[in-house]
Structures are given as structure tokens and as C-alpha cells.
Amino acid sequence: MPEQADGAALDGRGAAPDIHKGLADVVVDSTEIAAIDPATQSLTYRGYPVEQLARECGFEEVAYLLWNGELPEPARLHRFIEREREHRRTDRPLDALLALMPRRCHPMDVLRTVVGYLGARDPDEDAAMVDAGGSRDAEALQEGRQQDEALQLMALMPTVVAADMRRRRGLDPVEPDERLGLAANFLHMCHGAAPDPEPARAFETSLILYAEHSFNASAFAARVITSTQSDLYSAVTGAIGALKGPLHGGANEASMRNLLEIGGPERVGQWLRGELDAHRKVMGFGHRVYKNGDSRVPTMRAALGEIAERRDGRRLLAVYDELERQMDDATGLKPNVDYPVGLAYHLLGIDIEMFTPIFAMARVAGWAAHIIEQRRSNHLIRPLAHYDGRSRRDVPSSA
């Protein structure tokens, strides 16, 4: 094996350097968007504790905060909300695209395709402008454009997700209701009736808690794509792909399937032993950053309690609590936010395969904030790898 100097060894063959698999514990950049403190189990968006935002603010207000760094003045918020409501409707080509999507595919595939299509319909020709020697004016223009694109996505994604759920049930879509906020309007488009205020508020809480979480895998995917000076739609499309997996956003669906499979609190012990003996991960538990409990779970558990009381959810909630208790006893692992959200959405009458798309329609707020921040102080993201494959060899000459 050839000897190589330290630097060369990284992307060539040589002595193994310190490898940070999964980038665990690696600090790759700084951010002003959100701070996670696992020691105190706290999460802040732009300095504000997320549980206070969930109590005091609407989802749209939180999106504004994430993108602009400050909570909006009432007039600005009014205009922001108005613009969101203007962009909710799909057009004919989009309806035709939705109708084309196979019903068997996962709704995240539909969402990813729709965002890809919107990027093709509205190509961001200015995308490369800023880093290619753009002026401050050009920078501001580009950022304004990115916020417009993000707002349109945030407005349209709920319409697409609700229409897709109804399509899978063989039902026609329900038109958006411009009198309702984003969260209540989504439930209205799912069920064809305005939701009661309490469940609608509990649902909005889930969107606020889901909106942002620092350098998680999907936000990082969006930042990697943005770092090549690609456009916002491409970054969001990639982020949707990253969120889909069960180790990330997909866990909310998997955890609900588990609760239904268990069926009653008396069956938890046997079920859990089976999973752990088979070395299967119990989705909705564990976290890369929080080792002592996810900061969002207490707020979401309270919202879930509200929903369960109104939606006859006591038996499933008993399974939920028992699994949490036994999982802690057996492994010390605590639930992450996907665990309470999964059951909350089920009790709100939402089909399980739509849970991760709902996560995406909330997280687009955080992704957009990361795309804007990455673009503002960009540096191509390109780590090194330690080559551990075959030594150099020659291709056999053809006979």
C-alpha cells in the first residue's frame, strides 16, 4: 500500500484519519436560525423558545420570523398572510400532474414531483447571480425572490397534500378557504368542513414545532444543494427526499403503524420484546442530538392530550404512554417529536401516509430559512473521504 502524507491520505488511500461517520458531533457552520440545547432540552427559533411561539403565535408568523429574524409588526403580518392566501390555489397543469401520479406511490413522491415541476415552471434564472460577483442590490433582489418562491411553496403544499389524500380516498379536492389560516384551512381541505378551534390549534402547534430544527438531515441536504448555487426548488426537492426516510420525518408514519399494530396497552410488553430481540428500531424514539428527551415532546404531548379527549383517543393514548414507559425502562430511549405527532394526526382523521408530507409542508419554512442563510454566506459544501478500497491496479488490456 503506498504511503501518503496526511493531507493526501484523506481523499486517497493511506492511514485512516479521524472519521466522523454521519457527521456526528461535527460543527460544520454557524447559524442564526435555531438553537438546540440538549442539556436543558430547549429549542429556540431566532432566540424565542418554541413552546412560547406555539402558545402565542400562528404558523405564518413563525415562518416570517424564521425568514426575517424578527416577529412581524401587525401590518407586515397582515400582508404576509394575505399573500399566503393568494397563492393557495392549484392551476390546471398542476391538477393534471397530480392526476398523473400513481396512487400506489408514496405521497412524498407526489410532493417531491410537484415541487420539481414548480421549479421547471418558474425557473430561477437569477440563482447564480449573487455569488457570480453580484452587487448588494442583486443580493437583496435574489433574497426577495427566494422569499416569494418560499411563500408560494408554503401556500401551495397544503393544497397539494390535502388534494392527494382525498384523491387516494376517491374524493374530489376541496377548494381552499381564504378566511382560514394555513393550519385550519388544511384541515378544511382534508375533510370538507371547517375544523373546531381546539383541534385546529393543536394541529397548528404541531406545524410550529415541526417548522425548524437546525442542521437536521433535510435542512443540511437543502444547504448542500444551495451551496452549489442551485435554486430554491432544487434544494426543497432534495430536502423532501431526505425527510421521507424513516430515520427522519418518515418516523411519524412508522410510529403510528406500531401503535395500531400493538392495539392495547396490555400488549405493549410482548410487542416491544419482539422488536428489541429482533434488533429492530422502534420508530419515534431516540435522537441524534437529544439524548435525554426532545424539547418539543412536552408541548406536543399536551396538544395530543387535547385532541385525544375530543376524538375518543383514550385507548390509543394508553398504548402510547405504556410504550413510552416500557421503552424508557428497556432502553433509556425517549420519544422524539414524531411520536406524539403521529398519534395526533391519526386522531385528527388524517391518513397515515400523509403524515410526512404534512411535516414537509411545515418544514419548508425552516428549509427556506436555511437556503437564504446558506446563500448569504456561501461556501461550497464538499467534505473529504478516506479511501478504503482496492489499491491502484491496471485495467487488463483487451484481447
Ligand SMILES: CC(=O)SCCNC(=O)CCNC(=O)[C@H](O)C(C)(C)COP(=O)(O)OP(=O)(O)OC[C@H]1O[C@@H](n2cnc3c(N)ncnc32)[C@H](O)[C@@H]1OP(=O)(O)O
Ligand atoms: C424529526 C426527526 O427526524 S426525529 C428522528 C426520527 N427518527 C426515528 O424516530 C427513527 C428511530 N430512531 C433512530 O433510528 C435513532 O435514534 C436516530 C437515527 C434518530 C438517531 O440515532 P443516532 O444518534 O445516530 O444513534 P444510533 O442509530 O447509532 O443508535 C445508537 C444505539 O441506540 C439504538 N437505538 C437508537 N434508536 C433506537 C430506537 N428508536 N429503537 C431501538 N434502538 C435504538 C441503536 O440500535 C444503537 O444501538 P447499538 O449501539 O446497540 O447498535
Ligand SMILES: O=C([O-])CC(=O)C(=O)O
Ligand atoms: O434534528 C434532527 O436530527 C431531526 C429532527 O428532530 C428534526 O429535523 O426535527
